[in-house]
Amino acid sequence: MALDATAPSSGGGGDGDEAVRPLLPAASDAEAEELDAMYAPYARRDAYGTMGRGELPALRRVELVLRAVLLVPVRFVAGMLLLVAHYLVCRACTLFVDGVAEGRSRLEGWRRVAVVQSGRALARAMLFVFGFYWIRETDRSCSPNAEDIHQDQSEELEIPGAIVSNHVSYIDILYHMSVSFPSFVAKESVSRLPLVGLISKCLGCIFVRRESKGSDSKGVAGAVTERVQEVSQHKNSSRMLLFPEGTTTNGDYLLPFKTGAFLARVPVQPVILRYPYTMFSPAWDSMDGARHVFLLLCQFVNYIEVVRLPIYYPSEQEKEDPKLYANNVRKLIATEGNLILSDLGLPEKRAYHAALNGNNSRAMHQKDD
Incomplete structure (x- = not known):
């Protein structure tokens, strides 16, 4: 039962946007390989296979049962206790404060300090419960060549308005919470979740409807821009955590960046996350959340590797062209993180998931559509 004790040898990561059913038998091995090649950023390559339902050797199946009996109940209870503890802190700090529970205002003063400090400690404790005992962090933000990253940066150094990170798993949020406890953009449904809903409101999260179009989308971009600018001007404001890809990958790829993080025309802090693994990848790609x-x-031990890059100061040209700004930051993260650039996005990920559920025609013709 020591499969996880060896040093991690490969990386992976991702998330799922909706629950998926078992892979239908209609999909042959050849079709599955073709799908994995076509949708490589979302293909799962750990010992558990596509959707986490691959065949395991008998010995590993027995080991999995033992782990489920010995580890899961203890870790689940410990995780729930930590979540409830932070919820209670948030509930106490929002008493007699108008609007916070409804997401219409943010905490200030000692209330925010209490939420932030307890949140950082409890987030790190949650990572420990999940098996992330050690986190390997590399800080390049103070490297001798930091000033050479961007030749046209402003002489008057501004505060970065947002943390810009690649997106691999829901664990990403826990890590960032344990370090800087930022606010972030979340699906509107998150605000209604038990326990997590109030915590996210205390963080000052911006809630969005993923399927919304038109004016609502513009309103979200405007809210993000306003928040990022506010953070850049006030040292005591919590940074925004933004995942410009808009969804997760298996950790080896970097999808096109949306421009929301770059419309404010202020510096950003690029961060690269990797999840080395030996058997199970913490990536949330083609697997339902509960599984x-x-x-x-x-998993006995899980790993995170973090690289914090120098603050990226946009040139005047990049300030006038958010797409250029986004693309340049994306190229920097890909180069420094040894990530493969991909042109795929959330629609292709949904098509891949549909194919895994037996609707192969939708995925095969996605690009033609």
Whole structure:
């Protein structure tokens, strides 16, 4: 039962946007390989296979059962206690404060300090419960060549308005919470979740409807821009955490960046996350959430590698062209993180998931559509 004790040898990561059913038998091995090649950023390549339902050797199946019995109940209870503890802190700090519980205002003063400090400690404790005992962090933000990253940066150094990170798993948020406890953009449904909903409101999260179009989308971009500018001007404001890809990958790729993080025309802090693994990848790509959490809790040890890059100061040209700004930051993160650039996005990920559920025609013709 020491499969996880060896040093990690490969990386992977991702998330799922909706629950997926078992892979239908209609999909042959050849079709599955073709799909994995076509949608490589979302293909799962750990020992559990596509959707986490691959065949395991008998010995590993027995080991998984033992881990489920010995680890999962303890870790689940410990995780829930930590979540409830932070919820209670948030509930106490929002008493007699108008609008916070409804997401219409943010905490200030000692209330915010209490939420932030307890949140950072409890987030790190949650990572420990999930098996992330050690986190390997590399800080290049103070490297001798930091000033050479961008030749046209402003002489008057501004505060970065947002943390810009590649997106691999829901664990990403826990890590960032344990370090800087930022606010972030989340699906509107998150605000209604038990326990997590109030915590996210205390963080000052911006809630969006992923399927909304038109004016609502513009309103979200405007809210993000305003928040990022506010953070850049006030040292005591919490940074925004933004995942410009808009969804998760298996950790080896970097999808096109949306421009929301760059419309404010202020510096950003690029951060690269990797999840080396030996058997189970913490990436949330083609697996339903409940199964992913279960297998994560069954893993004795999990790993995170973090690289914090120098603050990126946009040139005047980049300030006038958010797409250029976004693309240049994306190229920097890909180069420094040894990530493969991909042109795929959320629609292709949904098509891949549909194919895994037996609707192969939708995926095969996605690009033609």
